[in-house]
Amino acid sequence: MIDKVLIAEDHESASISIQKTLEDLGINQADYVYYCDDALSKIRTASQQQHPYDLLITDLYFEDDGRVQSIPGGIELIAAARQLQPELKVLVFSAENKPTVLETLFDTHQVDGYVRKARNDAKELNLAITEITQNRRYLPRHTSQLIKQKNSHAFTDRDIAIISLLASGISQKNIPDHLKQQNIVPFKLSSVEKRLKLIKTTLEFSKNEQLVVFCKDMGII
Amino acid sequence: MIDKVLIAEDHESASISIQKTLEDLGINQADYVYYCDDALSKIRTASQQQHPYDLLITDLYFEDDGRVQSIPGGIELIAAARQLQPELKVLVFSAENKPTVLETLFDTHQVDGYVRKARNDAKELNLAITEITQNRRYLPRHTSQLIKQKNSHAFTDRDIAIISLLASGISQKNIPDHLKQQNIVPFKLSSVEKRLKLIKTTLEFSKNEQLVVFCKDMGII
DNA sequence: ATTGACTTTACGGTTTCCCGTAAGATATTT
DNA sequence: AAATATCTTACGGGAAACCGTAAAGTCAAT
Numbered sequence A, B: 001m002i003d004k005v006l007i008a009e010d011h012e013s014a015s016i017s018i019q020k021t022l023e024d025l026g027i028n029q030a031d032y033v034y035y036c037d038d039a040l041s042k043i044r045t046a047s048q049q050q051h052p053y054d055l056l057i058t059d060l061y062f063e064d065d066g067r068v069q070s071i072p073g074g075i076e077l078i079a080a081a082r083q084l085q086p087e088l089k090v091l092v093f094s095a096e097n098k099p100t101v102l103e104t105l106f107d108t109h110q111v112d113g114y115v116r117k118a119r120n121d122a123k124e125l126n127l128a129i130t131e132i133t134q135n136r137r138y139l140p141r142h143t144s145q146l147i148k149q150k151n152s153h154a155f156t157d158r159d160i161a162i163i164s165l166l167a168s169g170i171s172q173k174n175i176p177d178h179l180k181q182q183n184i185v186p187f188k189l190s191s192v193e194k195r196l197k198l199i200k201t202t203l204e205f206s207k208n209e210q211l212v213v214f215c216k217d218m219g220i221i
Numbered sequence C: 001a002t003t004g005a006c007t008t009t010a011c012g013g014t015t016t017c018c019c020g021t022a023a024g025a026t027a028t029t030t
Numbered sequence D: 001a002a003a004t005a006t007c008t009t010a011c012g013g014g015a016a017a018c019c020g021t022a023a024a025g026t027c028a029a030t
Helices: A012-024 A036-048 A074-084 A099-107 A121-133 A143-147 A157-167 A172-181 A189-202 A208-218 B012-024 B036-048 B074-084 B099-107 B121-133 B143-147 B157-167 B172-181 B189-202 B208-218
Strands: A004-008 A029-033 A055-058 A089-094 A113-116 B004-008 B029-033 B055-058 B089-094 B113-116
Touching (some): A004 A012, A036 A055, A089 A121, B012 B029, B055 B074, B074 B089, B089 B121, B157 B208, B172 B189, B189 B208
Parallel strands (some): A004 A055
């Protein structure tokens, strides 16, 4: 049974809707915070006082408004919260739709539910909480479609480093220097050239410009 | 005085928050729709029945879910609504933050208010409606900062065409063909080279890759 | 029509990128 | 340890991009 819920959401309007949904479900012990750091400290305190939260509903992205935060976003919050309280249920409520991000949420973080901010998100939220109450996971069915896409390439950290350098204006012939500095191997120019060629071939791209916008769109960089 | 409000917002959760805010302000005649087409037909009917809306609160982006819509988004909705009912007040409620988009909203569409979906958006929504009730515009103060940014370049349609071609994988030396096909002049390679160099110089960029991601981020392409 | 200011194109040299092949290094298998 | 496979680097030729200069074209004003 889910009695005590914590909402971590920086958008006040979204937070209000979540609170209303919890009310509709008869859940009266709902706390809400606008920063990840506050969320973690509440989880810690509740856990220490032998009255832990049953469910964390969290957004993924928290806007920086000047207040220094040690936890930058939802993913890090989930990791930190689970370390304090491993059995804590987690429901992510976010507009995020990028395959790579969702994949890590489902696989490495094993979230119990995911509701995307979209047309029927309030009804979905209600449904998701109901499912989680019964110890089931609530993951959108079209997720698998999103993850699988034609000619997909698994980007390594090195790939991301290289493409990020390109996107930041570094000339290809200078990339070896930067890779070396970051202790990324192999770092020689010809290996960089080969790798870029491979990526572009599998994705059926012809130019670097195309590749960087793709990575932007996909949230890879 | 504002009595009758229409909410055009595809996110159910956001719509609920807006409705709650209106309740808090004592505005009881609030209709809400999830599609732009529905919004326009409601505005038309209300206007014809001599009981028009006082305020339209609308999102900018409406997700395509298969239902065919003639009005794709908020900007087009605003234009169509103003044509039917020129004195209609418009308050935009969106996560949008790109300078170019906001500029057209404020300047060419003359919206009465803009609230960005962010940390204190519910309070801001309340404030904005109060301001509009008193015939004042409510525009965020940091807007001017956003629009004005160092080394800014005014992108022409031709610039956008060129950069879009680059981003879609067209080789620079083939751009002249495509420009010619689109009847964009000048179209010769050397003029394209010169233009790209100018843009990159003013923005202090060194590579095309950098330029295309910038334009992606800014919503220029 | 001529001048002058400005825009567009032509052209050539240099740099960077692209891409194949071959040599060298590293890891794996037997 | 030798053989094999795989990965990394070296190198070189050709293509594309970069960049300056000069020529050709365009336009406005007198």
